[in-house]
Amino acid sequence: MIGRRRFIATGASGLLLSSCDRLNNNAQFRGVLRSAEKLTMGAQRIVSPRDALAREYSEADMSPIFRSNGTSMPGTSEYAAHLAESFANWRLTVDGLVARPLSIPLQTLRSIPHRVQITRHDCVEGWSAIGKWHGLELSRILDAAGLSTRAKYIVFHCADRFGDKPYYESVDLVDAFHPQTIIAWGMNDHLLTVPHGAPLRLRVERQLGYKQAKYVQRIEAVESLAGLYGGKGGYWEDSVDYEWYAGI
Amino acid sequence: MDDPAVIEAPVEAEPAPPPPAPQIAYRHRLPTRLWHWSNALTVFVMLMSGLMIFNAHPHLYWGQFGANFDHPWLSFRGRPFPGWATIPSMYNLAAARRWHLAFAWLLVVPLLLFLVTSLINRHARRDLAPTRDEVKPGHIWHDIREHARLRFPTGEAALRYNILQKFSYISVIFVLLPLMILTGLTMSPAMDAAWPWLLDVFGGRQSARSIHFICATLLLAFVIVHLVMVALAGPINEIGSMITGRFRVPPERSEP
Numbered sequence: 001m002i003g004r005r006r007f008i009a010t011g012a013s014g015l016l017l018s019s020c021d022r023l024n025n026n027a028q029f030r031g032v033l034r035s036a037e038k039l040t041m042g043a044q045r046i047v048s049p050r051d052a053l054a055r056e057y058s059e060a061d062m063s064p065i066f067r068s069n070g071t072s073m074p075g076t077s078e079y080a081a082h083l084a085e086s087f088a089n090w091r092l093t094v095d096g097l098v099a100r101p102l103s104i105p106l107q108t109l110r111s112i113p114h115r116v117q118i119t120r121h122d123c124v125e126g127w128s129a130i131g132k133w134h135g136l137e138l139s140r141i142l143d144a145a146g147l148s149t150r151a152k153y154i155v156f157h158c159a160d161r162f163g164d165k166p167y168y169e170s171v172d173l174v175d176a177f178h179p180q181t182i183i184a185w186g187m188n189d190h191l192l193t194v195p196h197g198a199p200l201r202l203r204v205e206r207q208l209g210y211k212q213a214k215y216v217q218r219i220e221a222v223e224s225l226a227g228l229y230g231g232k233g234g235y236w237e238d239s240v241d242y243e244w245y246a247g248i
Numbered sequence: 249m250d251d252p253a254v255i256e257a258p259v260e261a262e263p264a265p266p267p268p269a270p271q272i273a274y275r276h277r278l279p280t281r282l283w284h285w286s287n288a289l290t291v292f293v294m295l296m297s298g299l300m301i302f303n304a305h306p307h308l309y310w311g312q313f314g315a316n317f318d319h320p321w322l323s324f325r326g327r328p329f330p331g332w333a334t335i336p337s338m339y340n341l342a343a344a345r346r347w348h349l350a351f352a353w354l355l356v357v358p359l360l361l362f363l364v365t366s367l368i369n370r371h372a373r374r375d376l377a378p379t380r381d382e383v384k385p386g387h388i389w390h391d392i393r394e395h396a397r398l399r400f401p402t403g404e405a406a407l408r409y410n411i412l413q414k415f416s417y418i419s420v421i422f423v424l425l426p427l428m429i430l431t432g433l434t435m436s437p438a439m440d441a442a443w444p445w446l447l448d449v450f451g452g453r454q455s456a457r458s459i460h461f462i463c464a465t466l467l468l469a470f471v472i473v474h475l476v477m478v479a480l481a482g483p484i485n486e487i488g489s490m491i492t493g494r495f496r497v498p499p500e501r502s503e504p
Contacts, residue, residue: 020293020296020335020336020337020347021336021337021338024335024336024340024343024347030346032350033346033347033350034346035350036346036349036350036353037346037349039353040349040353044436044438044439044442047439047442047443048438048439048441048442049442052441052442053441054437054440054441055440055441055444055447057312061312061313063313063315063317063318064317064318065315065317065318066315067315067316067317120312120313120437120440120453122435122437122453123305123315124304124341124345125304125305125341126301126302126304126305126435126457127305127307127314127315127316127454128312128313128314128315128453128454129313129315130312130313205437205441206437206438206441207437207438208437236342240340240341240342241342241343241346242342242345243342243345243346243349247436247437247438247439248349248435248436248437248438248439
C-alpha cells in the first residue's frame with residue numbers, strides 16, 4: 001500500500017514537474033506568463049503617484065559593505081585608457097529623438113549642483129544594500145537636450161561588454177523624469193569606483209538592480225525598443241528574459 | 249404513488265430498524281469549491297517557483313538591507329532546493345520569476361473575491377468563526393485528543409468544521425495568505441515607493457523577505473497536514489465533496 005502510494009506520489013510529482021518544464025518551454029505559455037508583466041506594471045502605475053519617492057534612508061541605515069554585482073571591470077582597451085587618465089576625457093553623449101544632441105564632459109556633470117540620496121538597491125536575486133548616491137537628475141539632462149514628443153523610451157548605452165555584447169538598459173519616460181532618477185558620479189561621499197560603474201551610472205530607484213546601468217556613455221531617446229540589440233530593452237532582458245519592467 | 253399503508257406498516261410492526269441509507273449533505277458551496285481548486289494549483293506553483301527564486305540567494309536577513317557581507321539568520325550553501333522541488337527544474341531565475349509573478353495574480357484576485365463573497369454570503373461568520381463554546385480550553389483539548397486518536401466527527405458534526413479546522417483555515421485565509429501577499433509586495437521597489445508603510449509594517453525589505461519565507465513554510469506545513477487529513481478522513485468522499493459539493497455523511501458513531 002505504502003509502495004503504491006509512493007509510486008503514485010512520485011509519478012504525480014514527476015508528471016507535474018515535467019509538465020511545468022514543458023509549459024515553460026512552450027512559447028505560447030511563456031507569452032501568457034509575460035502578459036502578467038504588463039498587468040503588474042499597469043497595476044503598480046495605477047497605485048503609484050507619478051512622483052512617489054523611494055524611501056530615503058539616513059547614514060546610520062547604510063550597508064557597511066555595499067557589494068558590487070555584474071561587471072567589476074569593463075575589459076575593453078578603450079575603457080582601460082579612460083581609467084588610466086582618471087576619466088578626464090569621458091563624455092556623456094545625449095542623442096536620438098532630441099532637439100539638441102549633447103556631449104557633456106564628465107567634469108561639467110560633476111561641477112553643477114547635484115542631488116544626494118541614500119537609497120536601497122534591490123537585486124533581482126533577493127539581496128539589498130543601502131548606499132548614498134551623488135548625481136544629476138536625468139530630467140535636467142533631458143530637458144537641456146529637448147526631448148522630442150515622439151520619444152517614449154530612454155536608452156542607456158554602457159561601456160561594459162558581456163562576451164561581445166554591450167550592456168544597455170532602458171526606462172520609459174515616467175521613470176526617466178522621476179525626481180530620484182539620476183546619473184550618478186559619486187557613491188558614499190566618494191567618486192564612483194570601477195566595480196560600481198565609474199565614472200557614470202544610472203540610479204532608477206523604483207526598479208531592481210539590473211536596471212541600474214553602469215559605465216554609462218550614451219543616452220539615447222527612442223520611440224521603440226524593437227530595433228535595438230535584441231529588442232527587449234536591456235542586456236539581461238535580451239539574454240535571459242528578465243522582465244523589462246523591474247518594479248517588482 | 250404514495251401508499252400510506254407502506255409507510256405506516258413498519259411503524260405498526262416495529263421491526264429491527266433498517267440500515268440507514270447513506271445521508272448526502274450539501275457541504276461546500278460553489279465559491280468555496282472554485283477557490284479551493286484554483287488555490288490547489290496556485291499554491292503549488294507559488295511554492296515551487298518561490299523555491300527557485302530562493303535558490304538565487306539562499307540567505308535570509310532581518311532589517312532594511314542584507315547581502316553577502318551582512319549577517320543572515322538563515323543561510324544555505326549552493327542552491328539548496330533540488331530540481332524536483334522547483335519550477336522550472338533547472339536553475340532559471342528569470343523563468344521562476346515569470347511563473348511566480350504571474351500566478352501571484354491568481355493568488356491575490358481569487359482571495360479577494362473569496363473574502364468578499366464569504367462576507368456577503370456569511371460563510372465566514374457562519375462556518376469559520378469559532379463559537380463561544382468551541383474556544384473553551386476543555387473543548388479544544390477534547391478536539392486535539394480526538395484528532396490524535398484519528399477519531400473524526402460523524403453525523404451532524406461532520407458537516408461543521410471542528411475547532412482545529414477553523415483555527416487552521418482562519419490562520420491561512422486571514423493571516424498567512426495576506427501576509428504572503430503583503431510581504432511579497434514589500435519586496436517590490438515600486439510598491440515600497442507607492443506604499444511606504446509596507447516597509448514600516450514589516451521592518452524593512454529583508455525582514456519582509458524573511459517573513460515571506462517563514463509564511464511559505466507554514467503554508468507548506470498546512471498543505472501537508474491538510475492532505476494527510478483528507479487521506480485519513482476518506483479521500484474519495486472528501487475530494488468528491490470538494491468537486492460536487494455533496495458529502496456522504498459518516499453515520500453517527502455508537503458511543504461506548
